Amino acid sequence: MKNVFKRVAAVSLAAAMTFGFAGCNTNGESGSSNNGAGNGGSAGNGGTLVIGGIGPITGGAAQYGVAVKNGTQLAVDEINAAGGVNGITLKLEFQDDEHDAEKSVNAYNSLKDKDMKLLIGTVTSAPCEAVSKEAAKDNMFLLTPSGSSVDCITAGDNCFRMCFTDPMQGSIAANYIADNMSAKKIGIIYDSSDSYSTGIVSGFEEVAKTKGLEVVEKQAFTADAKTDFSVQIQKIADSGAEMLFLPFYYTEAALVLQQAQGKLDIPVFGGDGLDGIIDVLGDKVDIADGVYVMSPYAASSPEAKSAAFTKAYQEKFPNDPLNQFAADAYDCVYAVKQAMEKADVKDASISASELCNKLKAAMTQIELDGVTGKTKWAADGEPEKAPKVLKIVIKDGKGEYEVLS
């Protein structure tokens, strides 16, 4: 009797697993056909060119990956609706890497099997470093919207980037403060367990020295101790700093601002990680009044280009996160379009390596006027663009960005 039961159990388990896998497969296929859904209408005669995308759509970093996927898709659909690039229809194939380097390389290989000709990605830094090495071997054109660590694009001359590197962001912040603000004594709180934060701080300090800014107090915290900032705030207050620099994400920054209430009364300057602080503070947003945020894109920005992008994105993806990652990805597709036009690519059957050679030559010659600002590229793949500094202002109890530069 027991044996019979075991067999029944085994068979039903096996059946369940088969169904399970079958389920996975169908999901995968429907997912990819979804991705390409936008290109049906206005096919040109140059064929269809597959753009690969890799990023975390599930897991802890999903909000970045989803934003990039949507931003890319939005641009691809717009370009196709307007007749494609030189008659070539674009098609996006996006794969999940769960912010894991190994899975990212697997995704890259599987995209190559799907006839990917160029890659927009990857979204996060560590996977991007791994994939860029593979892409350099294959001479596959790679443009990362948001991989901000320095080594994301050092693997070869095929790699380009849309966002600032972390140290670059820090040096831009220092330059901006030195040139535009009266504060000379700077206090820094940073997350010593996060490469984004330490990267910005290193860039900031380097420029601060040459620009006559003095870092009077530098206080760290770590990922395991990021709720209590009373000590760090007290030390900054004791140091006589005139401005507080917060190069980390809005989650912790919201706590710092709230705990600094009544104890520290100096202006606050943050990196692009602070974008989102208005939402997280909710009805307590008035404590963020006057906070400076460096971000290439803000959803509430009054600029025409940004506003149009925001509207289109929210109509198409009303429930998904909208942040600078989406804007960077959107700009990436238009940069690729511009480079393809410059290089006069007319046939989608061109090999990936040949396309890469043409694109990397063209990239240094174009100037993109995108949602995240006017961008040019140097031969090493780094973008040259003016930073945007936004100031949070409170109107009728709601937080808004005012564009300063």
Add this chain to the structure above:
Amino acid sequence: MMSFVSYLVNGLSLGSIYALIALGYTMVYGIAKMLNFAHGDIIMVGGYAALITMATTWCPVWLAIVIAVVVCTVLGVVIEKVAYKPLRGAPPLAVLITAIGVSYLLQNVALLTQTANPKTFTSIAAGAPPFLLVFEGKAPLFFTAAADSPYGDLKPVLTISMETFLAIVVSIVIMVLLTLFINKTKAGKAMLACSEDKGAAQLMGINVNGTITLTFAIGSALAAVAAVLMCSTYPQITPYTGSMPGIKAFVAAVFGGIGSIPGAMIGGVLLGVIEQLSKAYISSQLSDAIVFLVLIIVLVVRPTGILGRKINEKV
């Protein structure tokens, strides 16, 4: 000097919260001889319960706290009945794994229902003036907002917020009440008896299962209070809010001698103060390392913790 006082007071406030959480660990361990690793996540649930009820228009703050306490108490009892009671005779390792499982279950349910986005918590003392303002060379002000200060634009050199003050006072009151409850009431004495010797307690006519349930209920209620105090002091909540304080409180319980109620109180407060002072005077990055280093030293010198008793096992 004022900075030192500020670090110390913040340390006491943080330590009081650790102590409240540590009480839950230590009571459950003392009686059920198990480590309830889901305790930290009960804090998180309490925080969300208070957050959600406070967001409604009809619910005053005191009622939100009561609701959080009730939710946590019921949750603690249900977890005990569903997950731990069936395993009462099982090896300790099985119970430990179950506790970790319950912890993950709570976190993931919270992730699903509340999402991973951090939510800003409205302090229970929102709008209240700071407890104490100290000015250079002037008389200190109690319960006065900085804007109402009679000293004009003079900046206070020390500010103790209402939340910090409340955390310390509420914890002291609760600890006194708990000590009285355990030493003076029948139910409390039954808990003591169960922790000494379960078998003998049963023979004396004590309802051991009922006592264990009561312990979980009290521990979880304390967790709810700790949740409200913690989320008011550090006004943010995510599904992982409870895990790190849970671990720290567990350390505090071991530090003070696990199973000992005064030990958990002393351990919690010491841990909070050591953490803040080492952050201030040694390194803000190394504070956790220093806390655990102190734990190791204490355990090497006194393996049972500060107030733990050595139990001689009969072989």
